[in-house]
Amino acid sequence: MKTQLIVFTRYPEPGNTKTRLIPSLGPEGAAILQQRLTSHTLDIVRTFQRQVPCTIEVRFAGRDATAMQAMFGDGMGYVPQQGTDLGERLCHAIDEAFQADSDRVIVIGADCPQLDATTLQMANRLLERHDVVVGPAEDGGYYLIGLKSPQPSLFREIPWGTSRVLTETMKKIDVQGLSRKLLSPLSDVDYPEDLISCRRWPQLLEGILPAYDANRLSIVIPTLNEVKNLAETLHAVNSRCTSEKDLEVIVADGGSKDDTVQIALQHQAKVVQCKPGRGIQLNAGAALASGGHLLFLHADALLPFRYDEVIRNTLHGKTIAGAFRLKIDHDTPGLRLVAQLANLRSRFLQRPYGDQGLFLRSQTLYEVGGFRNWPLMEDIELGQRLRKRGRIAMADVSMTVSARRWRKRGVVRTTCMNQAILLAWRMGISPERLALWYRGKPVSSS
Numbered sequence: 402m403k404t405q406l407i408v409f410t411r412y413p414e415p416g417n418t419k420t421r422l423i424p425s426l427g428p429e430g431a432a433i434l435q436q437r438l439t440s441h442t443l444d445i446v447r448t449f450q451r452q453v454p455c456t457i458e459v460r461f462a463g464r465d466a467t468a469m470q471a472m473f474g475d476g477m478g479y480v481p482q483q484g485t486d487l488g489e490r491l492c493h494a495i496d497e498a499f500q501a502d503s504d505r506v507i508v509i510g511a512d513c514p515q516l517d518a519t520t521l522q523m524a525n526r527l528l529e530r531h532d533v534v535v536g537p538a539e540d541g542g543y544y545l546i547g548l549k550s551p552q553p554s555l556f557r558e559i560p561w562g563t564s565r566v567l568t569e570t571m572k573k574i575d576v577q578g579l580s581r582k583l584l585s586p587l588s589d590v591d592y593p594e595d596l597i598s599c600r601r602w603p604q605l606l607e608g609i610l611p612a613y614d615a616n617r618l619s620i621v622i623p624t625l626n627e628v629k630n631l632a633e634t635l636h637a638v639n640s641r642c643t644s645e646k647d648l649e650v651i652v653a654d655g656g657s658k659d660d661t662v663q664i665a666l667q668h669q670a671k672v673v674q675c676k677p678g679r680g681i682q683l684n685a686g687a688a689l690a691s692g693g694h695l696l697f698l699h700a701d702a703l704l705p706f707r708y709d710e711v712i713r714n715t716l717h718g719k720t721i722a723g724a725f726r727l728k729i730d731h732d733t734p735g736l737r738l739v740a741q742l743a744n745l746r747s748r749f750l751q752r753p754y755g756d757q758g759l760f761l762r763s764q765t766l767y768e769v770g771g772f773r774n775w776p777l778m779e780d781i782e783l784g785q786r787l788r789k790r791g792r793i794a795m796a797d798v799s800m801t802v803s804a805r806r807w808r809k810r811g812v813v814r815t816t817c818m819n820q821a822i823l824l825a826w827r828m829g830i831s832p833e834r835l836a837l838w839y840r841g842k843p844v845s846s847s
Contacts, residue, residue, distance in 0.1 A: 404455040404525055405503040406446060407494050409482070410439045410511035412463035412472075419512075424674055425593045425689060430609040435512075436472065437605045438590060442511040443473055448518040453525055456503075460494050488556035491546075499551050507547040509536075514602055515587040516544060524584060532579035535570065539588045539774065540595075542566040552577065588770075593673055594681045596688035597771035600763075611691040618642075618709050619649040619692030619763065622670075623682035627700040628659040630803060634700055635668035642709040653686035679755070680772040680779035680832075687766060696760040697780075701803035703730075704758065711796050712760045721791030722761035722784075724753030731804035735812035744795070751793040755780035756802050761787070775832035777839060781823070 411418050419431035426434060446457055457477035461469050466479040473479075484490035491508060498506040505528045509516065520536065524547045527534045533552070536545030541564030546555075555573050559566055574581045588598040599605045603613075620638060624631060635650065642648055652665035655677030665672050675685040683697055694712060698704070705711065705725065715723040727743045729736045747753040759780060769786050772779040787793055807815045822835050 402504045402529075403502060404453065404505045404507065405498040405501070406449065406455050406457050406521070407498060407506065407508045408439075408442060408446060408457070408459045408477075408511055409490070409494075409508060410442070410459060410461055411435065412461055412469060413439070414463055417463060419591075421592055422590075422596070425596070425685075426609055433609055434590070434599070434605065438514060438599075439473060439511040441514055441602065441605065442509070442516065443477070445516060445518050445521070446509075447476065449521040452518060453522060455525075458494075458498070460490070487561045488559055492551075492553045492556045495548060496551050496553070505547065505549055507534075507545065509545045510589065512590045513538070513544040513587050514590065514599055514605060520545070520584060520587075527582045527584075530580075531582040533574050533581040534584065535567070535574075535581065536584040537567050537586045539586050540564060540591065541568070542589065543570065544587055544589055545584065546570075552579070592681075592685075593675045593688060594684035594774055597684040597767065600688060600767035601770075610689060613691055613693070614647070615693035617647050617649055617692035618694045618696060618712065619651060619687075619690035620696045620698055621651050621653060621683055621686035621690065622698050622700050623653045623655065623679055623686070624657060624661050624665070624700045625655040625677055626657045626659050627661050628657075628664060630701040631661055631664050632668070634698070634702060635665070635670060637703045638698070639668065641704055641706045643707050644709065648709065649690065649692050651686040651690060653682035655682050678774065678776040680775040683779065684771045684774060687763070687771060690763060693763055694760060695763045695766055696758060697755065698758050699756050699802060701805065702756065702758060703801040705798040705800055708798075708800070711798055715794050715796050716760070716762060719791045720794045721765060722759060722787050723794040723796055724757040724759050725796045726799035727757050728799040728801045729804050729807070730801050731808065733812075736804055736807055739807065739812060739816060747793075748795045751788055752781075752784055753793065753795070758800050759783075765790070773832075776836040777822070777832045778826050778835065779832070781826070 413432040413435035415428040415432040418435040422431040450457060459477055459479045460482045461479060462482050469479040482490040483493045495506050507524055524534045524545055528547050528549055532549055534547035535543050538544045555570055559569050588595055590599060638650055639645060650670040652670045652672050654662055654672055654674055662672055673685050673689055675682055687695055696712060724747060727740045729740050753759060772783050822839055826835055
């Protein structure tokens with residue numbers, strides 16, 4: 402059986418590649434990342450070729466074949482992409498491959514660092530028994546599609562660049578009566594939050610991000626219209642640490658319409674602009690962090706004095722992560738009970754929530770792949786993965802959070818809502834739907 406593997410990519414020209422990453426990395430940084438991702442992908446492809454005889458073709462946009470070959474090396478053909486949109490370009494490349502007597506065609510992108518030769522081998526084997534093999538991307542698209550025959554209808558009237566690409570493609574596969582198999586989901590690198598997947602391969606971001614400092618503490622604060630709270634939070638962050646020179650504060654803003662960003666800049670915080678949603682914002686901030694330790698903080702929280710020292714002392718031995726004790730800034734019996742129960746849950750069940758200031762070593766977060774890009778439950782899900790690796794400890798001191806959530810809905814109603822949301826999630830309801838129930842709108846940061 403003759404397999405052809407096609408890699409879709411773009412010549413890494415500053416300003417014309419990875420444009421959605423330019424606000425975070427700059428034009429040069431985005432282009433360098435594109436070059437490194439393509440080289441990383443082609444190294445994987447060459448490994449696959451040594452294991453499975455196949456031909457390799459790179460379909461590129463920008464510059465010419467000579468420039469591509471000079472940058473990425475020999476051993477494969479370089480062919481310009483043809484078509485007005487991605488669907489036409491994919492269809493054209495696949496049709497030409499089958500016209501050249503290929504029995505199987507596998508198409509991949511060059512922006513998925515998690516893709517490896519084993520996944521490519523699996524896709525090739527699955528095509529023995531299925532008409533279509535698809536590798537779903539975490540953002541709702543796909544990083545790989547494999548076919549045993551031309552299927553042009555799969556690439557027509559697809560909303561390219563949206564989260565509906567995979568869903569609409571699956572519908573077309575089923576309408577055609579084709580047998581299909583899905584691979585494991587992986588992350589593409591298109592937006593700031595996607596950079597978290599690159600941190601497992603330091604060479605991809607070397608020289609693009611600030612130099613790593615093991616002694617530095619990076620604090621990530623997701624915001625969305627937090628003008629009423631952020632200044633006080635940042636003042637506490639800067640004034641209550643033992644060593645401000647070893648501190649990095651990153652505000653991951655989800656599109657605030659007030660003066661949130663200006664306040665962050667006034668307090669010497671770095672700002673990364675990204676889509677709204679807690680998981681997205683936390684990943685976007687963590688991906689750009691340079692510290693050896695990470696602290697995730699809500700915009701309405703006040704850290705205790707010498708918190709940086711507490712974090713470093715807590716993360717020792719087999720402790721994989723930690724959180725602070727919870728204190729709520731409105732002293733009523735109901736809220737005191739809420740805080741006490743939260744602290745008992747965190748200490749004995751090792752299940753702190755995001756409003757308790759989760760902290761861990763940055764390398765740990767990168768190894769587990771960061772948060773899920775969810776608008777809700779991202780902290781609970783990350784805790785589940787962390788507990789499999791070690792102990793989540795409770796610090797002996799408390800951080801203070803605003804009572805605004807409980808005062809808005811009432812203590813009993815808020816507590817019942819939280820437990821209902823948790824139960825619904827464990828029953829399989831999606832975080833996106835839960836966010837609608839919880840907030841009455843799709844996403845928010847806090």
